[in-house]
Amino acid sequence: MGRPLRDLRISVTDRCNFRCRYCMPRERFGPGHQFLAGDHLLSFDEISRLARVFVGIGVRKIRLTGGEPLLRPRIERLVGELAALPGVDLAMTTNGSLLMPRLDALVEAGLSRVTVSLDSVDPQMFGELTDSPGGAERHLTRAPQVGRMTGYVELSCRLLRIISCLVSIRNDVF
Ligand code: SF4
Numbered sequence: 001m002g003r004p005l006r007d008l009r010i011s012v013t014d015r016c017n018f019r020c021r022y023c024m025p026r027e028r029f030g031p032g033h034q035f036l037a038g039d040h041l042l043s044f045d046e047i048s049r050l051a052r053v054f055v056g057i058g059v060r061k062i063r064l065t066g067g068e069p070l071l072r073p074r075i076e077r078l079v080g081e082l083a084a085l086p087g088v089d090l091a092m093t094t095n096g097s098l099l100m101p102r103l104d105a106l107v108e109a110g111l112s113r114v115t116v117s118l119d120s121v122d123p124q125m126f127g128e129l130t131d132s133p134g135g136a137e138r139h140l141t142r143a144p145q146v147g148r149m150t151g152y153v154e155l156s157c158r159l160l161r162i163i164s165c166l167v168s169i170r171n172d173v174f
Pocket residue numbers: 016017018019020023024066067068095117130
C-alpha cells in the first residue's frame with residue numbers, strides 16, 4: 001500500500017487485574033481461566049530483538065499494552081531496552097491502578113508517554129464497567145503527576161457503551 005510503518009503496539013501480557021465487562025467479563029475470565037503460561041510469552045530479549053527489526057524498517061513509536069502491561073514483572077527493564085532504541089517514542093497504555101508506585105522507575109527507564117484508560121468519571125459507573133474496586137477519581141487525581149513526570153499523559157475515556165473520547169493533557173496545562 002506504500003504507507004510507511006511507523007507505529008508498533010506490543011502486548012506484553014494477556015492478564016489484567018480488572019474485569020471490564022466488554023473485555024474480560026468475570027464469567028469467562030474467572031479464577032479458573034487459563035491465561036498464557038509464562039514460557040508462551042515473548043521474553044524481553046525476544047521483544048527487544050523484534051523491536052530493533054521494526055525500528056530498522058521505519059517504526060518510530062512503540063506502545064506497550066496488555067492486558068495490563070504493569071502486571072508483567074520487571075517491565076521497567078523492557079522499557080529501558082526499548083527506550084534506548086534510536087529515535088523511538090515509547091508509550092504505554094495502562095488501566096492506571098498499578099502506575100503510581102512504578103512511575104519513577106518507568107520514567108527513569110525512558111517511558112515518554114502514558115495513556116490511562118478511564119471508562120467513566122462516575123465512581124459507580126466506573127465500578128460497574130470495570131467490575132473492579134477503586135474509582136475513576138484515583139486516575140484523575142494522578143493524571144497531573146503522571147503528566148509532569150513524563151511530559152505527556154492521555155486519559156482515554158470510553159464513556160457508556162458507544163461514546164468514546166480522548167483527552168490529551170499536555171504537561172504545560174498542569
Ligand atoms: S483494563 Fe483494559 S485490558 Fe484490563 S479488562 Fe479492562 S479493557 Fe481489558
